[in-house]
Amino acid sequence: MSTHAPAHPVETSSAPAARVPTPVIGPRANPYLDIESYEAEGDLMVLNMGPQHPSTHGVLRLKLWLDGEVVVKAVPYLGYLHRGVEKLLEKLSYVQSTPIVDKNDYVASMTNELALVMAFEKLEGCEVPRRARYLRTICAEMQRVASHLLWLGTFALDMGGALGGGTTAFMYCLRERERILDLFEELTGARFHYHMMQIGGVRHDLPAGWDAHMKQVAADILARIPEYESMLSENPIFRARTRGVGRIDALLAQELGLSGPNLRACGIDHDLRKSQPYAAYDEIEVRSAIAYEGDVYARYVVRVAEMRESLRIATALIDGVPSGPIMGRKPIETVNAVKPPAGEAYVAIDSPRGELGSWVVSDGSPKPYRCKLRPPSYHALAALPYLLPGTTIPDVVVILGSLDPIMGEADR
Amino acid sequence: MNMLFGSPVLHALILGVVIISALLGVTSYFIWVERKFAGRMQSRIGPEHVGWKGLLQPIADAFKLLIKEDITPKSADRAMFNLAPLLAVTVALLSLAVLPLASGLVIADLDVGVLFFLAAGALTVVPTWMAGWGSNNKYALIGGMRAIAQSVAYGVPLVLAALVPVILSGSMNLSHIVAAQAGGHWFAFWPIGPGFAAGILFVLATLAEGNRIPFDIPEAESELVSGISTEYTGMKFGMFYLGEYVHSLVGAALFVTLFLGGYDGPGPDVLVLQLAWFLLKTAVVSMLLLWVRWTYVRLRSDQLMTLCWKYLLPSGLVLVVASALWVWWKQQGGLA
Amino acid sequence: MIGPDAVLLARDRFGLESSDLGPTLPRERLLEFARALYGAGYVYLVYISAMHHPAAKQGETEVPARYTVVYRVRDLARGLEFPFRCEVPLGTGVPSLAGVWAGADWQEREAFDLVGPVFENHPDLRRIMLPEDWEGHPLHRDYAINTPHHPWR
Numbered sequence: 052m053s054t055h056a057p058a059h060p061v062e063t064s065s066a067p068a069a070r071v072p073t074p075v076i077g078p079r080a081n082p083y084l085d086i087e088s089y090e091a092e093g094d095l096m097v098l099n100m101g102p103q104h105p106s107t108h109g110v111l112r113l114k115l116w117l118d119g120e121v122v123v124k125a126v127p128y129l130g131y132l133h134r135g136v137e138k139l140l141e142k143l144s145y146v147q148s149t150p151i152v153d154k155n156d157y158v159a160s161m162t163n164e165l166a167l168v169m170a171f172e173k174l175e176g177c178e179v180p181r182r183a184r185y186l187r188t189i190c191a192e193m194q195r196v197a198s199h200l201l202w203l204g205t206f207a208l209d210m211g212g213a214l215g216g217g218t219t220a221f222m223y224c225l226r227e228r229e230r231i232l233d234l235f236e237e238l239t240g241a242r243f244h245y246h247m248m249q250i251g252g253v254r255h256d257l258p259a260g261w262d263a264h265m266k267q268v269a270a271d272i273l274a275r276i277p278e279y280e281s282m283l284s285e286n287p288i289f290r291a292r293t294r295g296v297g298r299i300d301a302l303l304a305q306e307l308g309l310s311g312p313n314l315r316a317c318g319i320d321h322d323l324r325k326s327q328p329y330a331a332y333d334e335i336e337v338r339s340a341i342a343y344e345g346d347v348y349a350r351y352v353v354r355v356a357e358m359r360e361s362l363r364i365a366t367a368l369i370d371g372v373p374s375g376p377i378m379g380r381k382p383i384e385t386v387n388a389v390k391p392p393a394g395e396a397y398v399a400i401d402s403p404r405g406e407l408g409s410w411v412v413s414d415g416s417p418k419p420y421r422c423k424l425r426p427p428s429y430h431a432l433a434a435l436p437y438l439l440p441g442t443t444i445p446d447v448v449v450i451l452g453s454l455d456p457i458m459g460e461a462d463r
Numbered sequence: 464m465n466m467l468f469g470s471p472v473l474h475a476l477i478l479g480v481v482i483i484s485a486l487l488g489v490t491s492y493f494i495w496v497e498r499k500f501a502g503r504m505q506s507r508i509g510p511e512h513v514g515w516k517g518l519l520q521p522i523a524d525a526f527k528l529l530i531k532e533d534i535t536p537k538s539a540d541r542a543m544f545n546l547a548p549l550l551a552v553t554v555a556l557l558s559l560a561v562l563p564l565a566s567g568l569v570i571a572d573l574d575v576g577v578l579f580f581l582a583a584g585a586l587t588v589v590p591t592w593m594a595g596w597g598s599n600n601k602y603a604l605i606g607g608m609r610a611i612a613q614s615v616a617y618g619v620p621l622v623l624a625a626l627v628p629v630i631l632s633g634s635m636n637l638s639h640i641v642a643a644q645a646g647g648h649w650f651a652f653w654p655i656g657p658g659f660a661a662g663i664l665f666v667l668a669t670l671a672e673g674n675r676i677p678f679d680i681p682e683a684e685s686e687l688v689s690g691i692s693t694e695y696t697g698m699k700f701g702m703f704y705l706g707e708y709v710h711s712l713v714g715a716a717l718f719v720t721l722f723l724g725g726y727d728g729p730g731p732d733v734l735v736l737q738l739a740w741f742l743l744k745t746a747v748v749s750m751l752l753l754w755v756r757w758t759y760v761r762l763r764s765d766q767l768m769t770l771c772w773k774y775l776l777p778s779g780l781v782l783v784v785a786s787a788l789w790v791w792w793k794q795q796g797g798l799a
Numbered sequence: 800m801i802g803p804d805a806v807l808l809a810r811d812r813f814g815l816e817s818s819d820l821g822p823t824l825p826r827e828r829l830l831e832f833a834r835a836l837y838g839a840g841y842v843y844l845v846y847i848s849a850m851h852h853p854a855a856k857q858g859e860t861e862v863p864a865r866y867t868v869v870y871r872v873r874d875l876a877r878g879l880e881f882p883f884r885c886e887v888p889l890g891t892g893v894p895s896l897a898g899v900w901a902g903a904d905w906q907e908r909e910a911f912d913l914v915g916p917v918f919e920n921h922p923d924l925r926r927i928m929l930p931e932d933w934e935g936h937p938l939h940r941d942y943a944i945n946t947p948h949h950p951w952r
Contacts, residue, residue, distance in 0.1 A: 211760035222505035
C-alpha cells in the first residue's frame with residue numbers, strides 16, 4: 052500500500068477482513084416524488100444541467116428541482132448518444148461487430164471488444180490459446196489504468212474548474228495516459244479504437260521491445276501516483292468536498308446492479324476477475340481494493356488503489372507471456388466465417404467501470420439474433436435519482452463524476 | 464512629491480490617468496505571466512507562438528474579444544446587463560486611488576483611506592449581482608446569489624483584518640500606515656503574532672472578495688457553466704475577465720501596503736527605488752495568489768460560508784482585541 | 800455458478816424445471832417467484848432484457864409473435880447466479896419487478912423502449928433511449944433498420 056495512507060482504510064486482499072458492507076443509512080430517497088405536492092422552504096426552481104454542460108461527462112440531461120441550492124428531485128434523461136448499436140449488431144455479422152462496440156465505452160475500448168468476443172467464443176465453443184489470453188489480460192489491465200487516469204483527471208477538473216487546481220491534476224493524469232496510448236499505438240496502430248480482439252484470440256502480436264517499453268511505462272506511472280495523491284487526497288479542500296458525500300448503502304447498490312469500483316467502495320468484494328476468471332486471471336492473484344464508507348472519497352481511493360494493482364498485474368504477466376499462436380481458429384477471411392450453433396450465452400468481464408456483459412442469442416446464422424450489451428454506466432446512472440436528493444449543486448457534479456459514467460456505453 | 468500644479472484635483476486627474484493606464488497595461492501582461500506560470504506548473508509551456516515567447520498573446524486576446532459578436536439575450540434586463548461589465552472594471556480600479564506607490568505618489572491622500580478601500584471592496588458585489596440578475600439565466604442567477612452571500616460574509620473578516628494595521632499604526636491614512644512600518648518594521652512580522660495572522664486573514668478575504676479559486680463559487684465553471692458571466696460575449700466578457708485580474712492585483716497591492724511595508728525597503732529614500740520595492744513586493748504576492756489558484760480545487764458553497772463565519776470571523780475579532788492590547792501595553796511602557 | 804436453492808425453489812414451489820437458461824415462468828407467478836428469490840438472498844440484479852420473436856410457421860401451426868423477457872440475478876454473499884425468463888404474446892403485459900429490485904425500473908424501461916413488452920405496475924414506464932414521440936420498437940425483428948422517422952428537431 053502507499054505511504055500516503057488515505058483517511059479511509061482500503062484493503063487489497065483476496066480475502067478481506069470481516070467488516071460489514073456499508074449499512075443502510077436512513078430511508079431511501081423517493082425518486083418518484085410528486086413535485087406538485089412538495090412544500091418547499093423557498094421557491095422551487097427547475098434547473099436543467101442540460102445535454103451541453105462542462106461536467107456531465109458526455110451528453111446527459113439532468114433535470115433538477117432545486118429548493119434554494121438543495122436538490123429535491125433529480126430525473127436523468129438519457130438517449131442523446133443512442134446510436135442503435137444493438138440493432139446494428141443484429142444486422143452485421145459476428146465478424147463485423149467488433150469495431151462497432153469499440154465506440155460504446157470509448158475511454159476503455161479494449162474491454163468492450165473483450166466482452167463481446169468472449170460471448171461469441173462461448174457460443175462457438177472456441178478455445179483461446181494461452182498466449183492470446185495473456186495478451187488480453189495485459190491489454191485489459193493497462194486499459195484499466197488509462198481509463199482510471201482519465202477519470203481522475205476529469206474528476207479533479209469537475210471540482211476545480213478549467214481555470215484552477217483541477218486543470219493541474221488533469222494535465223498530470225493525461226500526461227501519463229498519453230504514454231499508455233503510445234504503447235497501444237505501437238501494438239495495434241491506433242490510439243483509441245483498437246480492434247485488437249478477434250473471435251478466438253487477438254489480432255496483433257507483441258512487437259519487439261514492447262515488453263521493455265511497457266515495464267518502463269508502468270514503473271513511471273507507479274512512481275507518479277503519489278504525486279496525484281499529494282495533490283488530491285492530502286488536500287483538505289478535496290477531502291472536505293468528497294468525504295461523506297454521495298453515500299450509497301450496500302443493499303441499494305446491489306439492487307441497482309452497481310459493479311466495479313462503485314460496488315467495491317461499499318464494502319462488497321465482488322470482482323469478476325476473481326469470481327468468474329476469464330483470460331489469464333486464473334493464473335495470477337488479483338487483489339481487489341475494498342473500502343467501506345460508500346462515499347465519493349471511498350470510490351476515489353478504490354480507483355487509485357486499482358491503478359496500482361493493475362500496474363502490478365501487467366508487470367507480473369508481461370515477463371511470463373507464453374509463446375504460441377495468438378488465434379485459436381483458422382484466420383477469419385470472409386464476413387460470414389463465424390457461424391456459432393443456436394444457443395444463448397452471457398459473459399461478463401470486469402471493465403474499469405464495472406461489470407460489462409454481453410448476452411448473445413444465436414440462431415445458427417452468421418448474424419446474431421439478439422445481442423444485448425450490459426453497460427455498467429447505465430446502472431450507475433440509475434443510482435442518481437436515489438443519490439441526488441438532499442445534496443447541493445456542487446455535490447451533484449462531484450457525485451456524477453465519482454460514478455464514472457460514460458454516455459457512449461450507457462446509451463449505446 | 465508635492466501636489467502637481469498645486470491643485471489636488473489636477474494632481475488626482477493626471478496621476479490617476481497615468482497610474483490606471485499603467486495598471487491596465489500591467490494587468491494584461493500579468494495574464495501572460497499567469498499563463499506561462501500555470502503552464503510550467505502543469506508540465507507544459509503556455510503561450511509560445513504569438514510573438515516571441517507568446518508576448519503578443521494578450522494583445523491577440525484583446526483583439527479577439529473586441530471583434531466577437533456582442534449577443535444580448537432578448538429577455539435580459541438591458542440596463543443591468545450592459546452596465547455590469549463596466550462597473551466590474553471601474554469598481555476594481557477604485558481602490559487604486561488611495562494606494563501610496565511611493566512616498567507622496569498617491570492619487571488621493573485621504574485621511575480615511577482604509578475606510579475608502581473597504582467601501583470600494585464592498586462595492587464589488589454590485590456588478591456581480593447585476594450580471595447575475597440581468598442575464599435572465601438560471602445559472603447566472605445562482606452565481607449572483609452565491610456572490611452576494613460570499614461577498615457579504617467575507618466583507619467582515621476583511622474589515623477586521625484591515626483594522627489590525629490601523630490599530631497598530633494609529634491612523635486610517637494609508638501613507639501613515641506605510642510610514643509606521645518604515646525601517647523594516649513590517650506589520651506582518653513585527654509585532655510577532657497579530658500582524659501575521661491578520662495578513663493571512665486579509666489574503667483569504669481578498670481572494671474571496673475577488674472570486675478567485677478556491678473561493679470562486681459565483682463563477683464555478685464546472686457547475687454553473689460560467690456562472691455570472693454565462694450570457695456575456697466579446698468585450699463585455701473581457702471586462703469581467705479584466706476586472707477579476709485588476710481586483711487581484713489591487714488586492715495584492717493593498718496587502719503589501721498594509722502588512723508588508725508598502726514601498727519600504729533597504730536603500731536610499733529615492734522615489735524610483737521605493738516604487739521598485741513596491742512593485743517587487745506586489746509581484747511576489749500576486750505570484751503566491753496565482754500558485755494557490757492553480758493548485759487547489761474549489762470549496763463547496765456551504766463549506767465556504769462555514770469557513771468564514773465559524774473560523775475567520777472569531778479569529779478576526781480575537782486579532783483586533785490582541786492588537787489593541789498590544790498597543791496599550793506599548794503605551795504603558797512595554798518592556799521598558 | 801447456478802444457485803441450486805433457486806433451482807429447487809422453482810421445482811418445488813412452482814413446478815418448473817430449469818434448463819441452462821433457467822425456468823420459464825408464467826406471467827401470473829413471476830412476481831411471486833421474484834419475491835421468493837429476493838427473500839432467498841438474490842438481491843443483486845444483473846440485467847433485465849427482452850427479445851422479440853416474430854410470428855412464424857412451424858409446420859402446419861402458426862406460432863404467434865411473442866416476447867421473451869429475460870432476467871438474471873445473483874447472490875453475491877454466496878457467489879450464486881440465477882437466470883430466469885418469461886414469455887408473453889404481443890399485447891400482454893408482464894408484471895414489473897421494480898418493487899423488488901430498485902434497478903429493475905430502468906432495465907424495464909429500456910426493454911420496453913427498444914423491444915416492446917409493457918410492464919404492468921411500473922412506477923414510471925416511459926421511453927428512455929428514444930425520444931418520447933417515437934413510434935414503434937426498433938429491436939423488433941421485423942423493424943427495418945432504416946425505417947424513416949421525422950427529424951429529431
